[in-house]
Amino acid sequence: MEYKLLINGRWVNSGEMQEVKNKYNGKVIGALPVATQAQVDEAIDAAERAEEAMADMPAHKRAEILLRTAELLRERYDDFAKTIAAEAGKALKFARSEVDRAISTFTIASEEAKRLHGETIPLDAVPSGEGFFGFWSRRPVGVIAAITPFNFPLNLVAHKVAPALAAGNTLILKPAETTPLTAVMLCQALMDAGLPAGAINLVNGGGPTVGEWLVTDARVDKVTFTGSPTVGKRILSVAGIKKVTLELGNNSPVVVAPDADLDFVAKRCAVGAYYNSGQVCISVQRIYGQKQIYEPLAEKFIKATEALVVGDPLDERVDVGPMIDIRETNRVENWVNEAQGAGAKILTGGKRDGAVYYPTVLADVSADMKVVAEEAFGPVASVIRSDNFEEALQQANDSKFGLQVGVFTNDVNRVFQAVKRLNFGGVIINDTPVFRADHMPYGGNRQSGLGREGVKFAMEDMTNIQMVAIRTGA
Numbered sequence: 020m021e022y023k024l025l026i027n028g029r030w031v032n033s034g035e036m037q038e039v040k041n042k043y044n045g046k047v048i049g050a051l052p053v054a055t056q057a058q059v060d061e062a063i064d065a066a067e068r069a070e071e072a073m074a075d076m077p078a079h080k081r082a083e084i085l086l087r088t089a090e091l092l093r094e095r096y097d098d099f100a101k102t103i104a105a106e107a108g109k110a111l112k113f114a115r116s117e118v119d120r121a122i123s124t125f126t127i128a129s130e131e132a133k134r135l136h137g138e139t140i141p142l143d144a145v146p147s148g149e150g151f152f153g154f155w156s157r158r159p160v161g162v163i164a165a166i167t168p169f170n171f172p173l174n175l176v177a178h179k180v181a182p183a184l185a186a187g188n189t190l191i192l193k194p195a196e197t198t199p200l201t202a203v204m205l206c207q208a209l210m211d212a213g214l215p216a217g218a219i220n221l222v223n224g225g226g227p228t229v230g231e232w233l234v235t236d237a238r239v240d241k242v243t244f245t246g247s248p249t250v251g252k253r254i255l256s257v258a259g260i261k262k263v264t265l266e267l268g269n270n271s272p273v274v275v276a277p278d279a280d281l282d283f284v285a286k287r288c289a290v291g292a293y294y295n296s297g298q299v300c301i302s303v304q305r306i307y308g309q310k311q312i313y314e315p316l317a318e319k320f321i322k323a324t325e326a327l328v329v330g331d332p333l334d335e336r337v338d339v340g341p342m343i344d345i346r347e348t349n350r351v352e353n354w355v356n357e358a359q360g361a362g363a364k365i366l367t368g369g370k371r372d373g374a375v376y377y378p379t380v381l382a383d384v385s386a387d388m389k390v391v392a393e394e395a396f397g398p399v400a401s402v403i404r405s406d407n408f409e410e411a412l413q414q415a416n417d418s419k420f421g422l423q424v425g426v427f428t429n430d431v432n433r434v435f436q437a438v439k440r441l442n443f444g445g446v447i448i449n450d451t452p453v454f455r456a457d458h459m460p461y462g463g464n465r466q467s468g469l470g471r472e473g474v475k476f477a478m479e480d481m482t483n484i485q486m487v488a489i490r491t492g493a
Contacts, residue, residue, distance in 0.1 A: 022051045022203045024223060026058060027065035028216025033058060037223065039200055042108030042341045042374060043331050049106075049200050054222035059191075059232045062220035066162045066189040067238050069217030074159050074187045076215075078133050081185060085129035087212035088181075089122045092205075099173060099204060104332045106198045107172050108341040108374070109295050111333055121177040121205075124457045127474045128181035135186060135478060142488060150492045157482035159187040160262055161240035164233040166226075167202070168245045169195035169343050170298045176202050178457070179243045180209070180219065182477035188241075191220045191233055197343055199223050226250060234258050241481060245300075248466050264470035264480050266462060268394035269422035271452035272305040272415035274437065276408050276428035277312050279449075284427050285319035291425070291451030292400040293327055293378040296342045300467075301423045301445075301452045304395050306402045307411040317382060317402045321367050324378045341374035342397060348376050351397035355379060358388045368398070386417060394420070408433055412440045421464035423452035444471075 023030035033052040041048050054062075073081075092099060096118055103114035137156035142148030165179035176194060183190050194202035206221045222229055234242050234254050241262035244254055251265040273291075275284055291303035308316040332340030342348045352371055358381060359365060368379030381401040384391050390399055405411035408428075415424055423445035426437045438446050444463045447454045455461055462471035470480045 020049045022049055022200060024052050024054055024058065025203070025206045025210075025219065025221040026062045027068075027220065028210065031058070037196065039106055039197070041105045042343060043333070051199050051203065051223050053224045054229050056228075056232055059222050059229055062191045062222050063162065063233070063236055063238050065217035065220055066191055069189045069215055070159075070161050072215050073184070073189050073218050076187060078135065081187065082129040082132040084209070084212045084214050085125050085132060085181060085185060088208050089125035089129065091208040091211055092118060092122045092125065095204070095208065099201060101333065102201050102204060103172055103198075104340075106200050107169060107295075108332050108343060110337045110340050111335060112338075113294050114332070117171055117174050120457055121174045124174060124177040124474065125181050127458045128185040131182070131474050131478060132185035134475075135482070137484070140486075150490055152489045152491050153487065155484050155486045157186070157479075158485050160481055160483055161188060162238055163188050163190045163241045163243060163481060164236075164239045165190050165192045166230055166233070166242065166244045166246065167192070167194050169198040170295055170300075172198035172201040173205060174457070175245055176205060178472050178474075178477065179245075180205070182474045183243075183481050184209075184214070184218065185474065186478045186481045188481055189218050191222060191239070193222055193224070193229055193233060196223065196225060231257065243470075243477075243481075251468065262480065264462075264472070264477070265468040266300070266470075266472060267466065267468040268396070269300050269420045269452070269463060269467050270304045270391065270394050270418055271301050271423060271425070272307060272418070273303055273425040273427070273451055274408070274411045274415050275306065275308045275312065275316055276411075276426070276430065276433055277309050278429050279312075279427035281312060281316050281319050284316065285323040287451050288320055288400070289323035289327060289378070291453040293324065293339050293398045294453075296339055296376065297398040297400075298343060298347075298396055299453060300394070300396075301455070302396070303400055303425070303451050303453065305391060305415065306400060307405045307414050308402060309405050309407060309411060313402070313404045317366065317380075320400075320402060321380055324380055325367055327378055329375060329377055339375075339378055339398060342376055345374050347397065348374050351376050351395065351399060354389045354395065354397075355381070355399060358384060358390045361385065361388060363388065363390070363401075366402070386414070392418075408436070412437055416441055419466045422462075422467040423447060423454075425451040425454075
């Protein structure tokens with residue numbers, strides 16, 4: 020099936036077509052044009068022309084469009100879930116969960132569109148403000164370039180598109196080249212819901228071409244990007260003076276205290292480490308267990324890992340499907356082999372079948388190994404021994420990243436100790452770092468990024484504060 024680009028409310032082609040394949044069996048499931056520079060320029064023009072209409076649209080109308088989009092996602096539920104499973108290699112059960120979350124994201128955005136407001140300010144709180152009445156309000160930044168990743172081809176698109184439209188902005192969306200079809204389907208739903216022409220435009224192509232053209236264009240007022248730290252640094256270096264939100268990497272740790280329920284911990288960590296083949300920026304990667312529980316924790320985690328079903332993501336029974344492409348499978352395999360050569364032990368897994376890398380548990384790792392220090396972004400997790408809870412917190416915190424961390428304990432003093440010590444954007448107590456509710460603030464510290472997502476918080480980053488001071492007397 021051939022898909023098209025969306026520019027100024029029209030579905031258009033270009034000369035070059037890009038095939039999109041089922042990540043498990045390699046069969047072509049669709050083709051999408053690759054945007055030319057002229058088409059990217061036209062898309063930005065269209066978004067710029069639609070700025071006034073979106074900014075002037077009453078909040079209740081924006082809310083209606085977003086809520087209708089959520090309803091259309093529900094009506095087209097199976098089509099979205101199966102497309103995600105095929106083009107992303109995500110197990111169908113988790114693809115369905117992603118559609119559920121996207122419905123929530125658009126529903127939340129429809130509500131937040133009616134809550135965007137400012138405040139009055141008592142300017143006469145200082146002598147220079149006597150005789151003035153003050154208030155501030157939020158106005159949309161204008162044109163937003165949204166560059167999205169492959170691992171959540173619907174809901175991470177929704178987390179950029181929904182708040183941008185709720186705040187009255189216009190967009191140019193560039194989905195990941197490996198998973199663009201779901202984004203096309205979402206744009207169709209938005210158009211069917213009544214979104215004006217030019218309010219959202221979809222272009223397809225590589226980061227060094229289409230991505231760079233968007234990021235460097237002076238007409239783009241904000242860039243919101245989810246992806247690797249390397250690309251994030253590149254965006255900051257070339258974007259110029261504009262707002263930038265970056266959601267980057269992590270090597271998510273889990274700290275397990277001696278009082279935790281190890282059976283529960285093991286099952287949650289197995290899901291958190293291996294769903295979507297570990298290709299989640301908050302995927303469990305480092306599990307720190309104190310010495311008195313290390314052995315039973317490792318044994319239970321291995322058992323929970325080996326219980327996962329690996330195979331075709333469109334099979335209802337499957338938990339773990341393929342990685343996004345062979346290159347990524349090769350990279351993960353090389354990292355594991357490198358760690359093994361440096362003394363790490365493979366407790367289970369460590370094998371592959373084409374693009375499928377089996378869930379792998381490592382032990383005897385060191386802090387400088389890539390599988391520990393860098394973002395594995397694959398189905399690999401390490402169980403690491405700690406002398407005590409304080410050391411485990413220190414080991415978890417010893418990272419250049421800081422997105423989310425999980426802590427399992429029933430001791431309230433340990434909870435507050437962890438919250439105080441850990442420098443992460445999210446601290447998840449008694450669950451893994453993969454927990455995310457779509458209305459909460461979500462984002463990282465340190466090299467994990469800039470800004471926050473979560474609809475309300477994204478809308479704040481997608482608006483500018485406008486101050487108004489009115490002299491009330493002579």
